[in-house]
Amino acid sequence: MAPLEPPYTRLLVERYESTFRFYTAVLPKLTGCALARGNETSGYASWDDCEGRTAFALFSRDAMAGAVGGENAPSGGGSLVIHVDGAQALDAAVELCVGEGATVVAPTQDRPQWGPSLRTAHLHDPDGNLVELQTY
16 A cells, blocks of 8 residues: 555644634745635635645534544544545555554545545544544
C-alpha cells in the first residue's frame, strides 16, 4: 500500500465561525496556504499548500461527534487524517491500524455529505487520539 500524500493537522473546534475567520486571515500570509474547501458556516474547511495538497483543516467538534458518536470524539483539539489511494487501500489501512492496536470507532462508510465520493473510517490510536483514514 503506497501512501498518497502526507498526513495533515485538523483541529476540532467549538467556535467554528470565529476560528475559520482567524485562519482565513493568517494562513495565507504566514504559510502561503490557500483556502480550498469550506466557508464560515460549513463546519469544515481546509487549506492547501502550494502543491495543492491539504495542509491544514478545521472541523466543527459537533459535526465530528455526530459522525463518530459523542463519546468517541476527542476531548483535545485535533485528530490525524491519513489519505489513502482507493477503497482497497482504505480497508488495508484499517486492518493495519487495528493490527497495531487501534480501535475502530466508526466503520468504513461513504460520507457524501463531507465530499463527493469521500469514504472514511475512524479509529482511536492506542492513546485514544482520533485517526481518520480517508479516500476519495
